[in-house]
Every structure is written in structure tokens, then in C-alpha cells.
Amino acid sequence: MTSLLPDRGTDRDAGPRACAGDGRSTASLGHDLRHRRPLILVAAIAGSVAAAATLVVCLAVGVTGWFLTDAGTHGAPRDGLRTGALAWLMAHGSGVRVDGVLVTAIPLGITAACAWAIWRTASRLGDSISGHGPDADGIADGQRDWTVPAASMIFIAAYLATAVFAGTLAGTPATAPDLGHVAMWSIALSGAFGIPAIAIGSGRAAVWSSWAPAGVISTLTVCRYVLTTWAWACAAFFVGALLLDFDTALNLLSQLGTDAAGTSLLLLVSALLIPNAMSFSGAYLLGPGFTVGVGTLVSPAQVTVGALPLFPLLAALPDPGPTPGWTLWLVAVPPAVAALGVARALRRRPTLRYDxxxxxxxxxxxxxxxxxxxxxxxxxxxxxxxxxSDVGPLVGPVLVHAITAFGIGGLIGGLAITWWQRRATIRACEPPTETVEDTL
Incomplete structure (x- = not known):
């Protein structure tokens, strides 16, 4: 962003930072060069690095897990590398076959790490190319600026090429990863997180947001705060449910009979699935619930489950059978959380109008x-x-309940915080009341 602003600094040093032939200091020239790196080259490298960063970590974990499970007595290191690569591909929407059984669940923990790597790398890319194109005054005057679109397209293409290349090398007829889904997820993930990061890092987002209506910015800010507040609520509910049945989780681990290395790997896999568990918790709090197998349902009104695999996170499930009466009141949590999120957002962007x-x-x-x-x-x-083959939230009902609960909670929260801000403003504007002692 700073590269779009005119440099008002002056060079007072007469030494190595003396002005160059065009009147600018060497420090100023160096600053310009850092923000005018070759767009095509830097964007292509950034896209590849964003994909490779998390891929390399998954490969390392795969090799470590292969060695810890049997001390390397079976198979070869490439088996661990392939396992790590397949886990990375699963985070990009690719189903894989395990012993002939198709597994399509996405480890959202790895997906979140990929999104974070994309954001960080794309932000640095935006800063590196922020000197390209017109400056802030030129953009305000209507000059065409293709810096962000061009960098974004190259960044996405490089990320996609790396993902497809990894899928081609890691895939086998037995595992059969879906490269079509990998391509779609790579484009969606790198576009959803890469384009905004490039725009922010290059300073264009600050210029463009100044043209956007204030109502749009406030609405998007409210949406962000509601989602983050809801994520914390879902995490707290899941952790609480797991702690209540922590003995069951320990019992499941003991029944598996794994050693220290196997237990560590199992806990790592469980940690990568915590975002999935948070989504399940949110579906439960909203009312529709989720399934953990064909013909099952876990909701505040009904819990019907059958035989389940020995997996520690499943200890957080409620006991099957009739549910306590108080669980029905959990549906009041989503509107309350939405109201809290709206209050937090509008405290940062206050408004004094009820509408x-x-x-x-x-x-x-x-x-x-x-x-x-x-x-x-x-x-x-x-x-x-x-x-x-059927595990997950009831998406259709969850959509209806989420829109209704968050909409009602947001409405109540918006009116409440507006009333509070109006009240505080009126109190601040009231003149101090004089008492008899003050008059005397």
C-alpha cells in the first residue's frame, strides 16, 4: 500500500545514500526496485511456493509416520512420501481409495493450513509487485490497472500446475486420486485466498474499498465477526463435549493397542480433523444435526447411532436414546452468538441509525x-x-437454520448495539447538571 503513495521523505545524508542522477537517493531507488520485481516471474514462483510449502510438510510427516510405525522394516520411504502427498491431495477435494474403499472426507485442518500459506505468500507477492501499474492518483483518475488480475491469474495457474503435478506423481491405480476435483479445489482455494491477499498487499484493496459503499463494508465486517465468533463457540462446545467423555476417549485409545508412535500419529490425525468436528458441532447447535453413518442422526432432539469405529473424537458424541430436555434450548445459542458477533462488529463501525x-x-x-x-x-x-459412506452435517436444513438463526440474532444484535451507542452518545452530549452547591 505504501508504494502507491508518493514518497515525501527527504535524504539528508551526504554519504552512500547521496542522490542518484535523477535526484533520488539510493535508498529510495532500492525501495522502488523491491516493489517492481518482474511480475510474471515473481507470481509464478509465489504460486508454486504456496502449494509446495504445505506439500513438503505433508511429505515430511508421511515419511516420519512410515518410519515410526514399523521402524522402516516394511515398504520404502516412497510409501511414506506417497501417503503424505495423498493426504495433501485429499485436503484439495480429491477422494482416494484405501484398500478398494473410496474415502472422500476432506481433512479441513490441512486445508486451513493451505489457505494460510496461500494468504501469506500472496500478501508478499502483492507487496513485491505493488510498484507496477499506475499509482493511487492514476487509479483514482480511472487508469486501467491490470496488476492484481495479471498476478492473480499467474499465481493461480502456478498453484494449479503444482497440485496437478503432485497428483500425477502420487497417484496409483490402487489409490486413484481425482485430479479433476484437485484442479477445481486448487483454483477455488488459491483464488478465494490469493486474490484478496494480492490486492491487500499491493495496496489496491485500500484504494478500491474507498469507492465501495459504507453499507457494503459494514455488512461484510459483520459477516466476518459473526463467523469468527461462531467458530469460537463451536470449538468451545466441541471441547466441552469431549472433556465430559474424556474417559471414553482414553478407553478407545487403549482398545486400539497402539504404541507411543502410533498414538502420536492418531492424535495428529485427530487434530487435523478438529475443523470438521467444529462444523459438526455447529450443525448440532443449529438443530438439524449430522449423521455418523447411514440411518443415524445426532441432534438436540434425537440421537440414533449404531456401531462406530474406534476413533477418539467420536467420544464427544452424546449417548444414544432419548435426549435431556435442556438440549432443546441449545438452539438459542446460534442467535445469541450472532448477536454478540454483530455487537463486536458495530462497535468498530458504529452507527446511530436503527435502520x-x-x-x-x-x-x-x-x-x-x-x-x-x-x-x-x-x-x-x-x-x-x-x-x-454417509457421514456429515445435514446441509440443506443447516443452510435454512443458519440463515434464520444468524439473521434473527443479527437483527437483535444490530438494534441492541445501536440503542447502546445512541444512549452513550446522548449522555456524552448532555451538559453537566448544576447542583445547588455548584451555584453557591
Whole structure:
């Protein structure tokens, strides 16, 4: 962003930083060069690095797990590398076959790490190319600026090429990863997180946002705060449910009979699935619930489950059978969380009009409901044969309940925080009341 602003600094040194032939100091020239690196080259490298960063970590973990499981007595290191690569591909939407059984569940923990790597790398890319194209004044005057679109297209293409290349090398007829899904997820993931990061890093987002209506910015801010507040609520609910049945989780681990290395790998896999568990918790709190197998349902009103695999995170499931009466009151949590998120957002972008507070809160909450439903849609999938081919939130009902609950909660929260801000403003503007002692 700073590269779009005119340099008002002056060079007072007469030494090595003396002005160059055009009147600029060497420090200023160096600053310009750092922000005018070759766009095509830097964007291609950034896209490849964003993909390779998490891929290399998965490969390292795969080799480490292969060695720890049997001390390297079976197979070869390439088996561990292939396992790590397949886990990375699964995080990009690729189903794989394990012993002939298709597994389509996405480890959202790895996906979140990939999104973070994309954001960080794309932000640095944006800063590196921020000197390209017109400056802030030129953009304001209507000059065409293709810096962000061009860099984004090259960044996405490089990320996609790396993902397809990894899938081609790691895939075998037995595992059969779906490169079509990998390509679609790579484009969606690198575009959703890469384009905004490039725009922010290059300073264009600050210029463009100044043209956007204030209502749009406030609504998107509300949506972000509602989603983050909801994520913390889902995480707290899941951790609480797991701690209540922590003895069951330890019992499951003991029944598996794994050694220290196997237990460590199992805990790592469980940690990578925590975002999936949070999505399941959110679906439960909203009311529709989720399935853990064909013909099962886990919701505040009904818990019907059958035989389950020995997996520690499943200890957080409620006991099957009739549910306690208080669980039905859990459906009040989503509106309350949405109201809290709206209050947090509008404290940063205050408004004194009730209609604006209600509109921003309701619209932002409804958009957040759609966002959570999208996350719930990718949190489930096939995790095994037979009845375990249907595991995940009930997406359709979750969408309806999320839009309704977050919309109502956002409306209430918007009106409440607007009333509070109006009250505080009126109190601040009131003149101090004189008492008899003050007059005397």
C-alpha cells in the first residue's frame, strides 16, 4: 500500500545514500526496485511456493509416520512420501481409495493450513509487485490497472500446475486420486485466498474499498465477526463435549493397542480433523444435526447411532436414546452468538441509525449463515465402507437454520448495539447538571 503513495521523505545524508542522477537517493531507488520485481516471474514462483510449502510438510510427516510405525522394516520411504502427498491431495477435494474403499472426507485442518500459506505468500507477492501499474492518483483518475488480475491469474495457474503435478506423481491405480476435483479445489482455494491477499498487499484493496459503499463494508465486517465468533463457540462446545467423555476417549485409545508412535500419529490425525468436528458441532447447535453413518442422526432432539469405529473424537458424541430436555434450548445459542458477533462488529463501525443497525446485522448474519453452510457441505463425506459412506452435517436444513438463526440474532444484535451507542452518545452530549452547591 505504501508504494502507491508518493514518497515525501527527504535524504539528508551526504554519504552512500547521496542522490542518484535523477535526484533520488539510493535508498529510495532500492525501495522502488523491491516493489517492481518482474511480475510474471515473481507470481509464478509465489504460486508454486504456496502449494509446495504445505506439500513438503505433508511429505515430511508421511515419511516420519512410515518410519515410526514399523521402524522402516516394511515398504520404502516412497510409501511414506506417497501417503503424505495423498493426504495433501485429499485436503484439495480429491477422494482416494484405501484398500478398494473410496474415502472422500476432506481433512479441513490441512486445508486451513493451505489457505494460510496461500494468504501469506500472496500478501508478499502483492507487496513485491505493488510498484507496477499506475499509482493511487492514476487509479483514482480511472487508469486501467491490470496488476492484481495479471498476478492473480499467474499465481493461480502456478498453484494449479503444482497440485496437478503432485497428483500425477502420487497417484496409483490402487489409490486413484481425482485430479479433476484437485484442479477445481486448487483454483477455488488459491483464488478465494490469493486474490484478496494480492490486492491487500499491493495496496489496491485500500484504494478500491474507498469507492465501495459504507453499507457494503459494514455488512461484510459483520459477516466476518459473526463467523469468527461462531467458530469460537463451536470449538468451545466441541471441547466441552469431549472433556465430559474424556474417559471414553482414553478407553478407545487403549482398545486400539497402539504404541507411543502410533498414538502420536492418531492424535495428529485427530487434530487435523478438529475443523470438521467444529462444523459438526455447529450443525448440532443449529438443530438439524449430522449423521455418523447411514440411518443415524445426532441432534438436540434425537440421537440414533449404531456401531462406530474406534476413533477418539467420536467420544464427544452424546449417548444414544432419548435426549435431556435442556438440549432443546441449545438452539438459542446460534442467535445469541450472532448477536454478540454483530455487537463486536458495530462497535468498530458504529452507527446511530436503527435502520442501518438492523440492516447491517440482519444481512451480515444471513451471509454468515450461507458461509457456514458451505463449510458444513465440505466437512463430511465417505469415511469407510457400508454404513460409513454417509457421514456429515445435514446441509440443506443447516443452510435454512443458519440463515434464520444468524439473521434473527443479527437483527437483535444490530438494534441492541445501536440503542447502546445512541444512549452513550446522548449522555456524552448532555451538559453537566448544576447542583445547588455548584451555584453557591
Amino acid at each position: 442501518e443497525g438492523a440492516l447491517f446485522g440482519c444481512a451480515g448474519g444471513m451471509i454468515a449463515g450461507v458461509g457456514f453452510a458451505v463449510l458444513a457441505a465440505v466437512a463430511g463425506g465417505r469415511v469407510g465402507p457400508g454404513r460409513m
